[in-house]
Amino acid sequence: MSFLDISGVSKSFGGNTVVRGFDLAVRRGEFISFLGPSGCGKTTMLRMVAGFEQPSAGRIVIDGEDVTHRPPNARRIGMVFQAYALFPNMSVGDNVAFGLKVAGRPAAERAKRVDEMLGLIKLAHLKDRYPYQLSGGQQQRVALARALAPSPRVLLLDEPLSALDAKIRVSLRTEIRALQRELGITTIFVTHDQEEALSISDRIVVMSEGRIEQCGTPHEIYNRPRTRFVAGFVGTLSLVEAEAEGAGSTVTVAGQPVTLAEPVAGSGRRPVTLAFRPEALKLDAGEGRINAIRGTVEAAEFLGSVVRLRVATPGGTLLADVFNSPAAPPPAPGETVVLHFAPGDVFALDGEGAA
Ligand code: ATP
Numbered sequence: 001m002s003f004l005d006i007s008g009v010s011k012s013f014g015g016n017t018v019v020r021g022f023d024l025a026v027r028r029g030e031f032i033s034f035l036g037p038s039g040c041g042k043t044t045m046l047r048m049v050a051g052f053e054q055p056s057a058g059r060i061v062i063d064g065e066d067v068t069h070r071p072p073n074a075r076r077i078g079m080v081f082q083a084y085a086l087f088p089n090m091s092v093g094d095n096v097a098f099g100l101k102v103a104g105r106p107a108a109e110r111a112k113r114v115d116e117m118l119g120l121i122k123l124a125h126l127k128d129r130y131p132y133q134l135s136g137g138q139q140q141r142v143a144l145a146r147a148l149a150p151s152p153r154v155l156l157l158d159e160p161l162s163a164l165d166a167k168i169r170v171s172l173r174t175e176i177r178a179l180q181r182e183l184g185i186t187t188i189f190v191t192h193d194q195e196e197a198l199s200i201s202d203r204i205v206v207m208s209e210g211r212i213e214q215c216g217t218p219h220e221i222y223n224r225p226r227t228r229f230v231a232g233f234v235g236t237l238s239l240v241e242a243e244a245e246g247a248g249s250t251v252t253v254a255g256q257p258v259t260l261a262e263p264v265a266g267s268g269r270r271p272v273t274l275a276f277r278p279e280a281l282k283l284d285a286g287e288g289r290i291n292a293i294r295g296t297v298e299a300a301e302f303l304g305s306v307v308r309l310r311v312a313t314p315g316g317t318l319l320a321d322v323f324n325s326p327a328a329p330p331p332a333p334g335e336t337v338v339l340h341f342a343p344g345d346v347f348a349l350d351g352e353g354a355a
Helices: 042-050 090-103 106-120 138-146 166-183 194-199 218-223 228-233
Strands: 002-011 016-027 032-033 057-064 076-081 154-158 186-191 203-208 210-217 239-244 251-252 256-257 271-274 291-302 306-313 316-324 336-341 345-351
Touching: 002 186, 016 042, 016 186, 016 210, 016 256, 032 042, 032 057, 032 076, 032 154, 042 076, 042 154, 042 186, 106 138, 138 166, 166 194, 186 271, 186 345, 194 218, 203 228, 203 239, 210 228, 228 306, 228 316, 239 306, 239 345, 256 291, 271 316, 291 316, 306 336
Parallel strands: 032 186, 032 203, 076 154, 154 186
Antiparallel strands: 002 016, 002 057, 203 210, 239 251, 239 271, 239 316, 251 256, 271 345, 291 306, 291 336, 306 316
16 A cells, blocks of 8 residues: 555646656655656656645545645645755744644644654754754754654655765765654655665656656666666666577677576567676676676776776676775786676666666
8 A cells, every 4th residue: 555646647837848647656654766867857746746836637645635736734744955944043943843833733742842853863952053053964954853843744855965065965864764764754855866866765766857767676776777767877887789689598799698687578680788787797707607708908997995997898898896905906907807797797778778
């Protein structure tokens, strides 16, 4: 049973359609990310769930109640925005109490709830401060407490971390996820940062040009991208041209057989593109490895725990991450190497779309 149901939602501004046929069923307590490049419609979809925009078509149902045409304040939704939207002339405590005051909750209940919320975000000691006296990360935690104080049914987060510096962003996303789990609140998080989406979500909705490209767990999205767009947008990928003939899961790359985990779609002799993640390619043959591609190292980029090799092969250039070892330097440009990979670590992209 889903808790939040978005069905057939589209949105046009004038003649410009920015969300098309969006369908999503979110379970109670689930953490969903909308991920996609700038302008793909993620914020517009989120704003329709919040009630700040009206869908041109489709329905939005929360906990069995059709809210499609209900105003934002009747939806019991909490929202946090990218820019700190705290009231500058109110203390932290008053900011957190705001939604409860609007809802007409008695003063004693408000005070109790504010203390509870500030305890949750570990900022009780800052209750009497004003927003200008807080760091960016603290302001976003207060914004989160303010959104959660009235016990919303759904929490909507619109790029809440994008204005913060890298270190705070990582620690705050962990904190948001822990808090979301503790409260069990159904959450939608908008981001254009794939690492953020992969790290924080139960499921990711990857969007492009107003459509859902793929919806799945971080593991599925990263390891089994269904379209070229998803494969290219999430993580680093290199592509090699191969040829398939007939049914089966073996293809050839420059005349050498390569075995995949699954049969390749289509029939007859046809070109296929193989896609590799840099961490799937190993220099060491290891046990049970049957697939090998020979190539010449063009460049070796030191990334810290790994060294990323650029290897020219007959089918295309491959990126391969090899572990950095203080004892053994990585292969140097000009060296010939053999890259190995397991059948399950390569996937075939065919034609226009499906992998
Ligand atoms: P970003 O990450 O840059 O915020 P996004 O994926 O959230 O991008 P949206 O903000 O949803 O994208 O915008 C999608 C498209 O809809 C854009 O082309 C934008 O210009 C357009 N758009 C959004 N709001 C309006 C509006 N009120 N009137 C007209 N066009 C709009």
